[in-house]
Amino acid sequence: MNRHLAEGTLQALLDGELPPGERTAAEAHLAGCGECAAAARELRAIHERAAAVLARGDVPAPVAQAQMSLRARRARQRQGHWGDARRALLRAAVLVLALAGVAAAAVPGSPVRAWIVETVLPARKAPLAPRVGRAPVPPPRQAEAPPSPTGISIRLDGGAVRVVLTGASPRLRVTARLVDGDRAGVLARGRAAQGARFRTAPGRIEVVGAGAGEIEVEIPRAARAATVEVNGRVLVAKRGDSLRVLAPAGEPGEGPAVRVGG
Numbered sequence: 636m637n638r639h640l641a642e643g644t645l646q647a648l649l650d651g652e653l654p655p656g657e658r659t660a661a662e663a664h665l666a667g668c669g670e671c672a673a674a675a676r677e678l679r680a681i682h683e684r685a686a687a688v689l690a691r692g693d694v695p696a697p698v699a700q701a702q703m704s705l706r707a708r709r710a711r712q713r714q715g716h717w718g719d720a721r722r723a724l725l726r727a728a729v730l731v732l733a734l735a736g737v738a739a740a741a742v743p744g745s746p747v748r749a750w751i752v753e754t755v756l757p758a759r760k761a762p763l764a765p766r767v768g769r770a771p772v773p774p775p776r777q778a779e780a781p782p783s784p785t786g787i788s789i790r791l792d793g794g795a796v797r798v799v800l801t802g803a804s805p806r807l808r809v810t811a812r813l814v815d816g817d818r819a820g821v822l823a824r825g826r827a828a829q830g831a832r833f834r835t836a837p838g839r840i841e842v843v844g845a846g847a848g849e850i851e852v853e854i855p856r857a858a859r860a861a862t863v864e865v866n867g868r869v870l871v872a873k874r875g876d877s878l879r880v881l882a883p884a885g886e887p888g889e890g891p892a893v894r895v896g897g
Contacts, residue, residue, distance in 0.1 A: 640664055640671045649679055782828045786851075788820030792838025794859040798852050799841045803866055803891050806847035811863050811871045811878050812896035814853045819861070822851040854878060865891050 640648075640661055647653045648661050665672045789796070796819040800809070807827060814820075821840050823831045827848025834841040842850065854861045854873055861878075863871035870882045870893045878895045 639668065640674075645671070645675055645678060649675065649682060781825055784822055784824045785828045785831065785833075786820060786822035787833045787835060787840060788818045788853075789835050789838070789840055791817055791819065791855060791858055794857070795838050796854065796858055796861045797839045798854075798861075798863045799839065800845055800850065800863075800865045800891075801841065801867075802844045803842075803850075804845060804847040805891065807845050807865075807891040808849045809852065809863065809865060809870070809891050809893045810849065810896050811852040811854060811893070813856045813873075813876075813878060815856060817855055817857055818853075819855055819858070820853045822853075824849040824851070863893070865893065871895060 644653070644657070644661055648658060653661060665675055798819065798821060800807075803809075804827070819840065821833070821842055823842065823845055825848030826846035827850055829846050829848075830844040831846070832843045834843065852863050852871070854863075856876065858873055861873040862869050868882055870880060870891075871878055872881055873879075880893055880895055882893075
């Protein structure tokens with residue numbers, strides 16, 4: 636024979652079910668084919684061990700033999716790798732255990748249970764290849780909450796007030812407006828509130844390090860004199876009953892933008 640023995644032929648040979656002519660040819664093939672001979676030895680070892688364990692599990696030998704032969708005859712109808720015959724034999728043994736109701740298979744330390752764990756389960760569960768998945772997706776970054784507005788106010792000193800911004804960002808926006816009352820105040824919003832530091836003196840509010848946000852300056856209408864100075868330049872001043880911008884706003888990015896509100 637040039638081809639390997641079919642799985643059904645191997646199992647039928649072990650069961651003694653091959654016709655004389657086929658048996659002689661199969662035995663001759665095994666004598667010259669190491670691979671088929673190794674397969675037959677493994678099937679025979681599994682068969683013998685299963686039979687021994689089933690006997691210790693109080694399964695009647697005729698029942699076990701009949702069930703395993705039935706599985707073998709069904710396997711003989713298929714052609715393929717001898718490993719399918721091995722799996723058919725193992726499935727037959729499991730079926731016999733279920734049909735015979737061998738309670739010992741569920742008892743730790745029993746020979747039936749040991750045989751199932753050592754022989755049946757490895758045959759039924761092929762090793763799983765390591766899962767290769769995509770790298771875990773990091774959770775979306777949540778937008779940082781804007782800083783809370785912060786500010787300070789003082790009373791007029793002799794009817795006058797001076798607001799001084801030093802180290803202000805060129806992208807700072809400054810808005811000055813008149814308000815009722817006798818208190819002058821400064822409120823920093825957005826990024827201007829992150830690094831801004833406030834200092835006060837009689838009639839003076841100083842804001843140091845305001846970032847690229849917004850500064851709101853409130854000047855009392857009752858003030859007789861008031862100025863807003865940014866980075867060494869007086870940009871807003873109170874003249875009479877109104878506020879005036881004394882220096883035009885530069886190009887975007889060149890300096891803080893200043894405007895006068897209502």
